[in-house]
Amino acid sequence: MNAAKAFFGSTIGQKVVMAVTGLILFGFVLVHMAGNLQVYAGPTKLDEYGELLRKAPALLWGARLVLLGSALAHVWAMLSLTKVNMDARPTGYRVETYKKSDYASRTMRLTGITLGAFIVFHILHLTTGTVHPQFVEGAVHNNFVFGFQAPLVSGFYIVAMLCLGLHLYHGVWSMTQTLGLAHPKYDLLRHAAATAFAAIIVAGNISFPVAVLAGIVKPAAPVIAQATAPADATSVRE
Amino acid sequence: MSSGNGKTLNLTLEVWRQKGPKDPGKFVTYDAHGISTDMSFLEMLDVVNERLNEKGEEPIAFDHDCREGICGMCGLVINGRPHGPRGATTTCQLHMRSFKDGDTITIEPWRATAFPVLRDLVVDRSAFDRIIASGGFISVSTGNAQDANAIPVPKEAAELAMDAAACIGCGACVAACPNASAMLFVAAKVSHLGLLPQGQPERESRVTKMVAKMDAEGFGSCTNHRECEAACPKEIPVQFIARMNRDYLKASIFAGRREARAGDSA
Ligand code: HEM
Ligand code: FES
Numbered sequence: 253m254n255a256a257k258a259f260f261g262s263t264i265g266q267k268v269v270m271a272v273t274g275l276i277l278f279g280f281v282l283v284h285m286a287g288n289l290q291v292y293a294g295p296t297k298l299d300e301y302g303e304l305l306r307k308a309p310a311l312l313w314g315a316r317l318v319l320l321g322s323a324l325a326h327v328w329a330m331l332s333l334t335k336v337n338m339d340a341r342p343t344g345y346r347v348e349t350y351k352k353s354d355y356a357s358r359t360m361r362l363t364g365i366t367l368g369a370f371i372v373f374h375i376l377h378l379t380t381g382t383v384h385p386q387f388v389e390g391a392v393h394n395n396f397v398f399g400f401q402a403p404l405v406s407g408f409y410i411v412a413m414l415c416l417g418l419h420l421y422h423g424v425w426s427m428t429q430t431l432g433l434a435h436p437k438y439d440l441l442r443h444a445a446a447t448a449f450a451a452i453i454v455a456g457n458i459s460f461p462v463a464v465l466a467g468i469v470k471p472a473a474p475v476i477a478q479a480t481a482p483a484d485a486t487s488v489r490e
Numbered sequence: 491m492s493s494g495n496g497k498t499l500n501l502t503l504e505v506w507r508q509k510g511p512k513d514p515g516k517f518v519t520y521d522a523h524g525i526s527t528d529m530s531f532l533e534m535l536d537v538v539n540e541r542l543n544e545k546g547e548e549p550i551a552f553d554h555d556c557r558e559g560i561c562g563m564c565g566l567v568i569n570g571r572p573h574g575p576r577g578a579t580t581t582c583q584l585h586m587r588s589f590k591d592g593d594t595i596t597i598e599p600w601r602a603t604a605f606p607v608l609r610d611l612v613v614d615r616s617a618f619d620r621i622i623a624s625g626g627f628i629s630v631s632t633g634n635a636q637d638a639n640a641i642p643v644p645k646e647a648a649e650l651a652m653d654a655a656a657c658i659g660c661g662a663c664v665a666a667c668p669n670a671s672a673m674l675f676v677a678a679k680v681s682h683l684g685l686l687p688q689g690q691p692e693r694e695s696r697v698t699k700m701v702a703k704m705d706a707e708g709f710g711s712c713t714n715h716r717e718c719e720a721a722c723p724k725e726i727p728v729q730f731i732a733r734m735n736r737d738y739l740k741a742s743i744f745a746g747r748r749e750a751r752a753g754d755s756a
Contacts, residue, residue: 340602350717424527425714428732431616439729
């Protein structure tokens with residue numbers, strides 16, 4: 253018990269919390285993106301996939317709980333370590349010159365907070381439909397298409413995904429460091445893998461709003477007549 | 491000092507001046523003309539201080555000792571870089587040929603809560619000593635020393651341990667880190683003992699105690715910017731930080747089991 257208290261109270265222990273929860277969230281983001289790629293396989297595929305997920309409610313809610321717990325623990329560690337770091341350097345330098353840190357590493361908090369806001373919006377948009385103008389429970393494909401037909405919404409998704417790319421470009425590499433997964437032999441691989449994962453996730457996710465706006469992904473056939481509605485909906489909002 | 495290519499520089503210095511730990515401190519501008527490119531950075535400051543002395547002004551206080559890049563006493567943040575613009579160089583080994591005529595050079599002390607400024611550019615780095623005292627050693631029984639070759643050490647481990655042991659404890663890693671983290675220093679010290687057979691008995695307790703002391707001294711946490719590695723005059727790589735994280739994780743997970751075992755054998 254004492255050992256656990258010391259571990260979670262230490263900066264390294266909290267960093268490990270950050271890395272492990274980050275890894276869980278990263279795994280989710282990867283699977284989530286891969287699942288959504290089915291939108292390119294026809295208008296019925298996503299609806300079927302959604303149905304499949306809802307068939308096992310215990311599993312679904314279990315996964316949601318783990319994700320929520322991870323997100324909260326990730327943010328807790330971030331807040332705690334941010335406080336430690338701000339206290340450690342209250343007076344900065346007049347001249348700041350960076351050599352090895354990069355834009356991604358120095359904006360982790362900014363991209364993280366943007367992701368936090370995005371996650372809330374995304375759930376209200378495509379999971380609960382609270383902020384979606386034409387949400388129909390279970391009509392995953394159409395919710396997806398009508399949702400992205402609003403340029404402002406698509407724009408926010410794209411910006412958030414660019415933030416996710418930066419966050420993972422540094423985060424995945426950082427995670428290997430925090431968990432002690434370092435060996436000179438695999439050093440280049442660590443950087444390459446972080447870059448590749450970030451690029452794949454960003455490219456896949458950004459392709460969705462772009463494909464809808466470009467008219468490549470269309471609504472499912474029976475409701476095609478309603479396809480003009482979202483344009484009205486956005487003009488009302490603007 | 492004025493031999494060599496004989497070029498001289500006229501420089502402007504922006505130097506942090508602070509009378510004592512409680513003084514708020516401020517930047518003061520000094521003219522440093524006729525500085526030979528063959529001088530070291532500290533010799534340049536010696537010249538400036540001589541001129542200040544002649545004018546009856548208080549000289550600029552800065553730390554130094556060996557002036558050979560081995561003791562770790564010197565350390566100034568020069569234009570935003572600990573130990574200046576060149577890699578793998580201590581402040582005392584930095585030469586004025588690294589600067590151009592007409593340059594303005596901003597000189598600041600290491601900035602960290604754990605390294606309070608004592609006066610001008612001198613900071614108190616005793617927090618490092620306290621981290622070492624908390625576990626950065628091996629306990630040996632007294633008696634005759636063993637034959638040096640009695641304990642085999644793999645070549646790989648010996649070389650890595652030597653890389654880590656190159657740390658001179660100057661604190662540039664802390665100064666360079668945007669979080670004022672001491673992870674590179676502690677990782678180097680933990681690793682250079684942890685890699686060798688003699689360091690094994692205390693390997694787990696060492697990393698646990700040294701990390702706890704590091705946190706207690708008020709250093710920041712590592713966000714893997716790698717600025718420490720870039721500033722280190724001995725080019726100690728951040729792989730040692732990963733190594734320490736691994737040791738710390740192992741020590742934390744298996745902490746209880748170790749104690750139970752010790753009890754069993756009694
Ligand atoms: C989809 C959501 C997210 C994923 C996949 C994710 C992933 C990661 C990963 C893998 C790390 C590396 C851990 C380490 O350094 O050892 C990390 C670090 C970090 N994350 Fe996140 N994160 C997410 C959301 C957030 C949010 C919402 C915030 C803030 C509100 C945040 C802030 C941070 C910060 C400050 C770090 C440490 C930065 C550093 O190591 O330099 N993240 N994240
Ligand atoms: S004075 Fe000894 S290392 Fe610079």
